[in-house]
Amino acid sequence: MARSRHRLLLLLLRYLVVALGCHRAYGLSTPLRDQQVVTAIEYQDVILACKYSKKTTSSRLEWKKLGLSVSFVYYQQALQGDFKDRAEMLDFNIRIKNVTRNDAGKYRCEVSAPSEKGQNLQEDTITLEVLVAPAVPSCEVPNSALSGTVVELRCKDKEGNPAPEYTWFKDGVRLPESPKLGFQSSNSSYTINTKSGTLQFNTVSKLDSGEYSCEARNSVGHRKCPGKRMQIDDLNMSGIIAAVVVVALVISVCGLVVCYAQRKGYFTKEPSFQKSNSESKETTLSENYSFEE
Incomplete structure (x- = not known):
């Protein structure tokens, strides 16, 4: 009997945990050490929940998006920036409508309230992952x-x-x-x-x-x-063979032309400067001969 009561108590506790985590209906939330990871599909709604939900009249709430520079999402009891027109506050939680890939990133809620020892600050960090369908590849x-x-x-x-x-x-x-x-x-x-x-x-x-x-x-x-x-x-073998034959014929004709030119002496003609040198030598010899006479 005691065991059955114990099992019933465990079932009730599980039910309460699931009921308190109702925000997961708008995304899949899984713990990552001390952080939450919420997954949402692009252009659908998502709820980012702050686990510190004990609200008092003196408590102050701020939401920030973390990154290279920190930007306010909820500050001085008002939504900021782009979230003004497509988000709403649900107690300490934020519901983002028509979420986009640009909304992906880390968010932090900060709850501060006065206490006997001074200002009490509590934080909770949520990572939002946005799933995006492929474009036309x-x-x-x-x-x-x-x-x-x-x-x-x-x-x-x-x-x-x-x-x-x-x-x-x-x-x-x-x-x-x-x-x-x-x-x-x-x-x-x-x-x-x-x-x-x-x-x-x-x-x-x-x-x-x-x-x-x-x-x-x-x-x-x-x-x-x-x-x-x-x-x-397929490779055009007949065309390739014909091209090779044509190239071989062209090379053969060029070779015959070169041989003919060599036989005719077109490539062995005496340079003009050599001819002028021989003429000057003959002139010098004739002048010397006339002087001796």
């Missing part, structure tokens, strides 16, 4: 590529919180993380990184031609980028 898909080469497709979202995971689609069909799991991609060799959003083909083939799109998803929502087509072409 930016997708980088090349228009064309050659078969047998390495090709990488990229997908990135900069707004989602928590960080989203990424899924790739080809022609509207989801690509499995491993190419061995899908019959449509059995001839492909690729790697998907769901964290970074990359889709890399190790050796791309013509079968990989198609329209590719990417989806970013987290616990709040998901968004998808428009599809982009990638065309894979």
Whole structure:
């Protein structure tokens, strides 16, 4: 009988704890050492609760948002700044309407009241985390590529919180993380990184031609980028061989022209200054001969 009464008392205490923590209906609140962590979804309402709820006529309440600079949220019995139009006081607690990602951060409530020993100050710190759905991710898909080469497709979202995971689609069909799991991609060799959003083909083939799109998803929502087509072409071996033949012919013709020019002596013509030197020597010899006579 005593045990049953003890269990009943424990159940009643648990019920009272849950009832006192009713503010959690507007967010998930979990203790972090001596701090509270409240999680809210962007554009919904959230309540920041100050655990020191014993209010007296002489007590004074202040709310501050902490950061590089401390700003007042509630001061001198009035909401301040941006919170004037979208927040309300519920006793010592604050209800923020239409919460945004800019509201994320640490908040501190300060309750001061006179006592026998002087001014009594109590503080409580709450961390607000705002969950944000992904935006439309930016997708980088090349228009064309050659078969047998390495090709990488990229997908990135900069707004989602928590960080989203990424899924790739080809022609509207989801690509499995491993190419061995899908019959449509059995001839492909690729790697998907769901964290970074990359889709890399190790050796791309013509079968990989198609329209590719990417989806970013987290616990709040998901968004998808428009599809982009990638065309894979085989190497044109006949064209490459023809180009090599043409280059070889051009080189051969140039070689024949050079040989012909050398035979004709176009590259062995005596410089003009050497000719003038020989003429001056002949003139000197003739003058010496006439003088001797």
